[in-house]
Amino acid sequence: MISVQEALNYIAQSPLNRRIQQVDLLDSIGKILAEDVIADRDFPPFNRVAMDGIAVAYQHTGQTWIIENVQYAGSPQITLSDPAHSIEVMTGAILPEGCDTVIRYEDLEILPAEGNKLARLLLPLEEIKKGQHVHPKGIDRKEGSIVLAKGLRISPAEIAILATVGKTQVWVEMPPQVAIISTGDELVEIDETPLAYQIRQSNSYMLASALQQKGIASQRFHLTDDPEILHQHLANILENYEVVLLSGGVSAGKKDYVPAILTALGVQKCFHKVAQKPGKPFWFGVKTNETGEVTRQVFALPGNPVSTFLCFLQYAQAAITRQAVRYEDVYLAQKVHFKPALTYFAPAKTYFDEGKQMAVPFEGSGSADFANLTSCDGFVILPAEQQEFPAGTLVKFIRFR
Amino acid sequence: MISVQEALNYIAQSPLNRRIQQVDLLDSIGKILAEDVIADRDFPPFNRVAMDGIAVAYQHTGQTWIIENVQYAGSPQITLSDPAHSIEVMTGAILPEGCDTVIRYEDLEILPAEGNKLARLLLPLEEIKKGQHVHPKGIDRKEGSIVLAKGLRISPAEIAILATVGKTQVWVEMPPQVAIISTGDELVEIDETPLAYQIRQSNSYMLASALQQKGIASQRFHLTDDPEILHQHLANILENYEVVLLSGGVSAGKKDYVPAILTALGVQKCFHKVAQKPGKPFWFGVKTNETGEVTRQVFALPGNPVSTFLCFLQYAQAAITRQAVRYEDVYLAQKVHFKPALTYFAPAKTYFDEGKQMAVPFEGSGSADFANLTSCDGFVILPAEQQEFPAGTLVKFIRFR
Numbered sequence: 106m107i108s109v110q111e112a113l114n115y116i117a118q119s120p121l122n123r124r125i126q127q128v129d130l131l132d133s134i135g136k137i138l139a140e141d142v143i144a145d146r147d148f149p150p151f152n153r154v155a156m157d158g159i160a161v162a163y164q165h166t167g168q169t170w171i172i173e174n175v176q177y178a179g180s181p182q183i184t185l186s187d188p189a190h191s192i193e194v195m196t197g198a199i200l201p202e203g204c205d206t207v208i209r210y211e212d213l214e215i216l217p218a219e220g221n222k223l224a225r226l227l228l229p230l231e232e233i234k235k236g237q238h239v240h241p242k243g244i245d246r247k248e249g250s251i252v253l254a255k256g257l258r259i260s261p262a263e264i265a266i267l268a269t270v271g272k273t274q275v276w277v278e279m280p281p282q283v284a285i286i287s288t289g290d291e292l293v294e295i296d297e298t299p300l301a302y303q304i305r306q307s308n309s310y311m312l313a314s315a316l317q318q319k320g321i322a323s324q325r326f327h328l329t330d331d332p333e334i335l336h337q338h339l340a341n342i343l344e345n346y347e348v349v350l351l352s353g354g355v356s357a358g359k360k361d362y363v364p365a366i367l368t369a370l371g372v373q374k375c376f377h378k379v380a381q382k383p384g385k386p387f388w389f390g391v392k393t394n395e396t397g398e399v400t401r402q403v404f405a406l407p408g409n410p411v412s413t414f415l416c417f418l419q420y421a422q423a424a425i426t427r428q429a430v431r432y433e434d435v436y437l438a439q440k441v442h443f444k445p446a447l448t449y450f451a452p453a454k455t456y457f458d459e460g461k462q463m464a465v466p467f468e469g470s471g472s473a474d475f476a477n478l479t480s481c482d483g484f485v486i487l488p489a490e491q492q493e494f495p496a497g498t499l500v501k502f503i504r505f506r
Numbered sequence: 507m508i509s510v511q512e513a514l515n516y517i518a519q520s521p522l523n524r525r526i527q528q529v530d531l532l533d534s535i536g537k538i539l540a541e542d543v544i545a546d547r548d549f550p551p552f553n554r555v556a557m558d559g560i561a562v563a564y565q566h567t568g569q570t571w572i573i574e575n576v577q578y579a580g581s582p583q584i585t586l587s588d589p590a591h592s593i594e595v596m597t598g599a600i601l602p603e604g605c606d607t608v609i610r611y612e613d614l615e616i617l618p619a620e621g622n623k624l625a626r627l628l629l630p631l632e633e634i635k636k637g638q639h640v641h642p643k644g645i646d647r648k649e650g651s652i653v654l655a656k657g658l659r660i661s662p663a664e665i666a667i668l669a670t671v672g673k674t675q676v677w678v679e680m681p682p683q684v685a686i687i688s689t690g691d692e693l694v695e696i697d698e699t700p701l702a703y704q705i706r707q708s709n710s711y712m713l714a715s716a717l718q719q720k721g722i723a724s725q726r727f728h729l730t731d732d733p734e735i736l737h738q739h740l741a742n743i744l745e746n747y748e749v750v751l752l753s754g755g756v757s758a759g760k761k762d763y764v765p766a767i768l769t770a771l772g773v774q775k776c777f778h779k780v781a782q783k784p785g786k787p788f789w790f791g792v793k794t795n796e797t798g799e800v801t802r803q804v805f806a807l808p809g810n811p812v813s814t815f816l817c818f819l820q821y822a823q824a825a826i827t828r829q830a831v832r833y834e835d836v837y838l839a840q841k842v843h844f845k846p847a848l849t850y851f852a853p854a855k856t857y858f859d860e861g862k863q864m865a866v867p868f869e870g871s872g873s874a875d876f877a878n879l880t881s882c883d884g885f886v887i888l889p890a891e892q893q894e895f896p897a898g899t900l901v902k903f904i905r906f907r
Contacts, residue, residue, distance in 0.1 A: 130696065131711060134715040148875075148877050149705070155872070157757050157758040175760065178731075178759075179693070179703065179731075181701075182702065195759040196759055197809065198692070210758045244875075245878065253880060261712045261716040261815065262815065262876060262907075264711050265708040265712040268711040269706050269708045270706075271698075271706055273696055273697045289579055290578065295531065295674055296674050298672070301551070301582075302552060302581065304550070304551060304598075304670065305670050305671075306669060307667070307669035308666065310531060310532065310665050310666065310668075310669040312662070313532055314532055314660075315662040317532060318535055356597055357559075357611045358597055359558075359576065359578070360578060360596060408598065409556075410666050433863075434858040434863065460835045460900040462834075462835065469646070471556070474645075475667065476549050476647050476667060478666075479653075479664055499860065505662065505663070
């Protein structure tokens with residue numbers, strides 16, 4: 106049995122080889138960028154008017170200006186003919202040639218004047234700063250510089266930048282092909298009526314929906330606890346899927362064939378059993394190619410629903426999405442007593458109390474009590490070395506909603 | 507000009523009428539449940555074995571037991587014939603008739619004995635508790651009780667429960683049909699090479715990707731700053747989409763036709779201009795039917811990319827997804843000075859420091875500096891009433907990654 110940290114290390118040391126692929130801009134959201142993205146122009150690409158108003162030449166500035174012309178956004182640059190005049194300018198327009206400063210409409214009165222219009226400043230002149238309300242060419246990024254570096258995760262902010270530099274297609278790391286397999290002879294399909302000693306499948310739907318929320322497709326399978334069937338189907342699935350999430354079949358039971366069959370199929374065990382509750386029987390292994398690269402990852406998760414979900418959140422999710430889990434800091438709102446020398450992941454609900462994030466643990470009836478989870482938004486992580494966790498103890502938290 | 511809180515109130519008071527629809531179980535993830543879900547059986551539905559080992563009748567317990575039989579998961583219940591004997595039991599199985607307690611393999615030695623097998627307890631008998639490792643029928647939820655209440659958001663935990671009660675189809679609130687419209691004559695398509703005074707569209711892609719991450723589809727449009735074209739296309743779009751997200755055209759510029767045209771098309775203005783930076787020119791309006799129900803929501807967002815994104819996060823997102831924004835508590839890692847009487851949303855990056863979530867503001871060059879956002883994971887919210895925010899000030903934070 107290894108520690109939670111050792112389990113995380115093993116998995117981190119066995120990353121799956123990723124395929125990279127070019128996808129349409131909008132399909133890149135949430136994925137890892139697989140190329141450096143270069144600014145094809147300065148950001149902004151011209152001295153850009155940042156407020157609606159007038160543009161003036163600062164050193165010739167008085168208290169009133171004749172308005173010569175209008176510079177619209179999307180129109181070619183015009184030129185100020187008389188440095189004592191001004192040009193009306195619209196947000197997003199290129200700053201007219203000969204101007205360096207913008208004064209907002211809010212600070213002006215626009216008056217008719219001899220066929221022209223006149224702008225009169227409503228503020229003392231000292232309040233106008235040279236260069237104000239101009240977003241200078243290249244101030245944010247220079248043409249040729251890297252605006253987005255390979256390896257970052259694409260959020261809507263990165264989508265805006267990719268659009269700006271004209272990336273209709275983006276090189277990204279593709280998520281792996283994922284198979285989700287539930288095992289257990291007590292499980293029936295969700296459209297069936299279970300007999301007294303049966304229950305409906307739920308883990309594979311839970312895992313598929315969790316992946317779907319991350320934008321990752323998966324294929325679900327159910328296999329019965331028969332060694333030959335397991336062997337044959339697992340062999341097939343391992344041919345076609347890069348990540349296999351199994352639930353059930355990894356404990357000490359007489360029909361817990363999964364670890365032996367995986368080994369027989371050439372999946373090398375990295376570890377079996379982690380010093381944690383729930384999820385102790387968790388098994389993890391990989392297949393590698395001739396050059397030692399990992400081509401398959403197998404997460405054989407314990408079958409109790411809370412165990413399955415927690416092990417997915419804590420171990421499989423980050424490996425599949427390549428997004429490190431964001432552990433939050435929380436303070437226990439109630440004391441917890443937990444005797445075994447295991448890391449205890451207790452379902453909990455969080456709230457903010459004057460800057461402190463508090464977590465109320467819901468112990469319920471253990472790893473099979475998944476109805477409990479609807480009142481929770483994650484798990485507090487209580488270290489194995491301690492047995493008593495007084496209210497107010499600072500611990501880590503893993504969020505699922 | 508209204509305050510940020512007033513803007514939030516107006517929007518909250520104008521919720522869109524929602525269509526409810528039955529969808530396949532996995533398509534319900536992330537949506538709002540539109541029905542109460544009832545337990546069709548107890549949770550768990552039978553006295554369920556929670557560990558692999560042997561089941562015994564507690565009051566007849568000695569230090570060794572003859573093993574009579576095996577109770578597998580998914581097999582009909584068997585009966586203990588001699589109360590001094592035991593039955594091997596597998597996790598997930600129904601507890602055999604006549605047994606009430608489970609002893610794990612880890613606490614036993616299994617020995618051969620006269621054709622039978624014998625289980626010998628490795629612990630003092632006092633350490634065995636009556637009823638241990640049995641997950642009693644109905645302890646988590648009773649048949650006929652509401653396991654999931656109408657109105658909650660479906661996470662993977664709720665998917666597991668829906669599967670367990672056999673919901674292949676689920677009544678959910680459907681997200682609205684969303685149109686995203688960018689305006690601005692300076693904008694060209696992303697596959698075009700802009701002229702010196704043009705830039706490529708980015709806002710509509712940013713918004714579409716942000717919605718896509720929430721599982722919500724949208725349609726993008728670009729309209730030029732021509733009042734007739736705007737009028738005609740907006741009329742069409744308002745026929746077919748329930749939520750319209752516009753970017754640009756709402757400031758004080760000479761081509762900022764959007765508010766007037768929306769009004770002409772029967773969209774009632776709820777407000778225009780919010781005392782905030784960025785995003786001050788934000789306009790919000792609705793269309794209602796004869797009975798006063800809101801049938802269309804129009805969010806006319808300022809066109810600067812940071813403003814567009816912030817107004818989406820702060821106002822439009824919650825209205826579209828019906829998921830209240832989760833504001834986090836953070837402490838400023840650096841002092842901020844902001845003079846105007848506006849709520850200041852400053853891009854920021856967060857980290858945890860011994861239980862305190864710290865936020866480092868990145869002021870950059872303002873609302874057009876979206877390259878800045880790649881270093882940030884949200885916005886700190888600095889109240890309008892204050893001008894000085896010393897390091898260590900506790901403020902709210904809105905996260906986008």
